[in-house]
Amino acid sequence: MISFKGDINTELLDAILQVAERKLIQIEKTAKVRKRVFNILVECLQNLYHHIDQIKFDDREEIEKPSVIVVIARTVRGFSIITGNFILNNDIDQLKDKLQEINEMDSSEIKSLYKKVLSSGTRTKKGGGGLGIIDIARKSDDKLEYGFIPFDSVSSFFSLNVKVSS
Amino acid sequence: MDDIKIKGTPKTPTVNFIKEEGKLEIKGRSIPENSIEFYKPLIDWIEHYSASPSDKTKINIQLEYFNTSSSKCILDVFKKLEAVSGDLIVNWYYEEDDEDMLEAGEDYEAIINIPFKMIEVEEI
Numbered sequence: 001m002i003s004f005k006g007d008i009n010t011e012l013l014d015a016i017l018q019v020a021e022r023k024l025i026q027i028e029k030t031a032k033v034r035k036r037v038f039n040i041l042v043e044c045l046q047n048l049y050h051h052i053d054q055i056k057f058d059d060r061e062e063i064e065k066p067s068v069i070v071v072i073a074r075t076v077r078g079f080s081i082i083t084g085n086f087i088l089n090n091d092i093d094q095l096k097d098k099l100q101e102i103n104e105m106d107s108s109e110i111k112s113l114y115k116k117v118l119s120s121g122t123r124t125k126k127g128g129g130g131l132g133i134i135d136i137a138r139k140s141d142d143k144l145e146y147g148f149i150p151f152d153s154v155s156s157f158f159s160l161n162v163k164v165s166s
Numbered sequence: 167m168d169d170i171k172i173k174g175t176p177k178t179p180t181v182n183f184i185k186e187e188g189k190l191e192i193k194g195r196s197i198p199e200n201s202i203e204f205y206k207p208l209i210d211w212i213e214h215y216s217a218s219p220s221d222k223t224k225i226n227i228q229l230e231y232f233n234t235s236s237s238k239c240i241l242d243v244f245k246k247l248e249a250v251s252g253d254l255i256v257n258w259y260y261e262e263d264d265e266d267m268l269e270a271g272e273d274y275e276a277i278i279n280i281p282f283k284m285i286e287v288e289e290i
Contacts, residue, residue, distance in 0.1 A: 010199065014176070032263050035231065039266070042197050042233050049199060111269070118241060119277045131234035139266065 001027075001079075002072045013045045020072055027074065033166045036139045037079045040162050041072065043132045044083045051085065066155075078166035084159040092148055092156060098130075099146055102137045110138050141165050167214050170207070178204055179229065183211055188220025188252075192243075193228035193259075193290070196236040205239035212246040221252045225280075228259035229267070230290045237270075244278040256282045261290050 001023055004016060020041055024034045048068050071082040087095070102110065114134045137144055145161040167185060174180035174194035182191040190212075198204050225247060232240065247254060256278075258271035268284060275282040 013199075018176070031261065032265070035264060035266065039231060039233075042231065046197075046199055046233060046235065115273050115276065118237060118273065131237060135234045135237075 001074055002070070004068075004070045006067050008045075008048060008068050010049070013049055016045065016070060017041065023072075028079075028166060030166060033078065033164060036164045037072070037081065040081050040136050040139050040164065043136050044081055044160065044162065045070065047132050048083055048085050051087065069159075075163070077163070079164045081162045081164070082159065084157060086151065086155045087148075087158045089150075089154055089156055092158075095158070096148070098133060099144055102134065103143045105137075107138070107141075110134060114138055136162055139164070167211070170211055181208060183208065183215075185215060185220070188223040189226070190223065190247075191226040191228070192240075193226070195230050196232040196240070198233075199235070201233070201235040201239045205236070205243065209239075209242055209246050212243065212250070216246070216250045219250045219252050223247070223250055223252060223254045225254065225256045226259070227256060227271075228287075228290055230261070232270075241274065241277065244274055244280065248279050254280045256280050257285055258282050259285045259287050259290060262286050262288060 002016065002020055004012075006012075017038075021038055024037055028034045028037070048070070066086040069082070069084040071080070073080045073082065102113075105113065114131065117131055117134060133144075140162045142163040142165070145163075147159050149157040149159075151157055169185055170181055170183035172178070172181040177195060177198045179192050179194040179196045182189070184190075192208075196204075227240070244256070247256075256274075258268075258274070260267035260271060268286075271282060271284055
């Protein structure tokens with residue numbers, strides 16, 4: 001449906017959302033599914049935007065903003081929202097633990113976790129308080145698929161595939 | 167104090183806070199990257215409003231989408247409203263078949279000590 005690779009900024013995220021919304025209206029007639037895909041996409045894109053660390057790759061002098069990928073695909077069962085971005089190796093364990101924890105939960109456990117985190121009053125500096133990934137899992141009706149590909153001594157490439165059945 | 171009237175954008179909701187009518191309305195979409203910035207003036211307004219509120223305060227939340235960054239801010243709005251005296255009611259609108267939005271309303275209802283009324287509408 002849509003694929004993108006490159007540097008991101010707010011304008012680009014908005015453009016991707018706009019195109020995705022238009023295409024979804026054309027190809028998916030169930031509003032509930034459309035909304036889930038759109039919601040997940042919003043969270044995934046904002047995750048990319050907020051967690052895009054300025055990474056200094058091993059073999060380069062300059063600190064640069066690394067590329068991300070975004071793919072929205074129509075699948076046999078519904079939709080896949082795939083994102084990929086570079087993350088610091090130091091952050092992998094924490095992220096992996098969180099994803100594993102969520103994947104072991106059933107939908108009612110995810111729902112209670114969402115409520116617990118929402119009402120706990122904790123807040124990350126981006127405002128979400130770590131709700132993003134929980135909300136993504138809540139709106140997806142499948143386990144989160146993810147992977148880490150080592151890139152160099154400081155960074156790895158993280159990819160996330162979120163599925164929605166239609 | 168002045169009323170708040172903000173026109174909606176593709177990423178931020180329409181807001182109408184009318185003191186005289188005791189009517190607080192948030193509708194549309196709330197998916198900004200930084201919600202705190204958007205919601206801060208609304209929360210401040212409620213703080214002032216709670217000093218001399220209407221007998222009845224009606225809060226209409228009619229959202230098509232909201233992101234998780236907004237969800238904490240919306241909770242902050244409700245928490246501020248808990249301190250407002252008089253009759254309060256939250257009308258939580260959701261589009262028919264949008265069980266996710268209904269559930270989101272029920273989440274707040276469970277956390278917040280204000281009566282909620284869930285209202286199904288054809289389109290938001």
